[in-house]
Amino acid sequence: MQDILTINDLSKSYSNGFEALKTINLRVAEAEILALLGPNGAGKTTLISTICGISKFTTGQITMAGHDIVRNYRAARKMIGMVPQELALEPFETVMNTLRFSRGLFGKAPNDAYLEEILDHLSLLDKRKTQILELSGGMKRRVSIAKALSHEPRLLFLDEPTAGVDVELRKDMWLVVEACVVME
């Protein structure tokens, strides 16, 4: 399989001088499912943030499907979906509008049929007109995954999406991830 993500000699020091990432080298193949494991503070979120361009890295290079993440940021970022560790949803927006807005931000043409397909995979179709604030915690996590998939990314990052959810929902979410790979 072709590499979708290539990371070469990546290091990241925060402005206070703390070196959170030390010479990371990583290759991720298309359709591969990879888990980043490490204790609290290991640098998992920092690594994902540098790949998504939320946080600047100090040295090294990141290439996303052939696009340099710094020189060709917009093209590279468009191919990435990210479910953040901390939920970031607009409470008064409906589920469907949350997805429409996110898709639009990445410059994709409206496609409600595609968005409804994602919601269906995540057992959220009946909630499409519901406001975020009316959803349970687990449902909000699912919306967060749907939002990350709304612009048809080729690479999906899930930063601890099962934190704080019960065992049944946790199992369910792994099925969702597998379904996403099949859907792609």
Ligand SMILES: Nc1ncnc2c1ncn2[C@@H]1O[C@H](COP(=O)(O)OP(=O)(O)OP(=O)(O)O)[C@@H](O)[C@H]1O
């Ligand atoms: N803005 C910041 N400024 C300085 N240091 C930071 C900043 N953000 C994170 N760090 C430090 O970088 C290290 C890695 O943090 P990070 O959030 O990437 O860890 P993590 O592996 O995602 O941890 P967790 O499992 O708790 O989510 C930690 O020591 C943290 O204190």
Ligand SMILES: [Mg+2]
């Ligand atoms: Mg983290």
